[in-house]
Amino acid sequence: MPETTSIVISRLPDAELFQKLARRHGHFCPMSTLGLRIGWAARRLVQGTLRDAVYCMKTCALDGIQLALDLKDLPLRESAQHRFILHDDGGWLQLALRAEALQLAASYRQLADPVMQDALLQQLRTLDEDQLLNVTRSQTPP
Numbered sequence: 001m002p003e004t005t006s007i008v009i010s011r012l013p014d015a016e017l018f019q020k021l022a023r024r025h026g027h028f029c030p031m032s033t034l035g036l037r038i039g040w041a042a043r044r045l046v047q048g049t050l051r052d053a054v055y056c057m058k059t060c061a062l063d064g065i066q067l068a069l070d071l072k073d074l075p076l077r078e079s080a081q082h083r084f085i086l087h088d089d090g091g092w093l094q095l096a097l098r099a100e101a102l103q104l105a106a107s108y109r110q111l112a113d114p115v116m117q118d119a120l121l122q123q124l125r126t127l128d129e130d131q132l133l134n135v136t137r138s139q140t141p142p
């Protein structure tokens with residue numbers, strides 16, 4: 001039997017990366033958590049060289065994306081949409097947070113119990129990417 005080697009980037013960032021995010025960001029919160037999930041997904045999906053990237057809403061998500069992709073000063077194009085747009089060798093890639101993910105994140109504010117808050121953050125850290133994100137690739141800028 002020939003030996004096969006495969007490299008798999010996990011679909012979930014490991015727990016330590018979320019701790020690092022909280023240290024850098026200053027607190028645990030749903031949007032920075034979702035930002036890390038967006039950035040982590042983008043790491044796997046980028047084709048070739050990442051030429052340009054922009055996020056479309058000023059939220060805590062920026063810090064998560066920047067940490068996952070090791071970016072500094074990610075540009076913001078304010079359009080009140082939770083979308084991350086990248087330009088790479090394959091064209092343009094857009095990762096948009098799904099309404100369900102945003103509803104979950106918003107529900108965090110209604111939780112007074114820290115145990116319930118932790119449980120929600122854990123849910124956002126581990127939910128399947130397909131439930132969090134709509135990913136589209138195009139040959140023209142979205």
Ligand SMILES: [Zn+2]
Nearest residue numbers: 028029032060
């Ligand atoms: Zn935050």
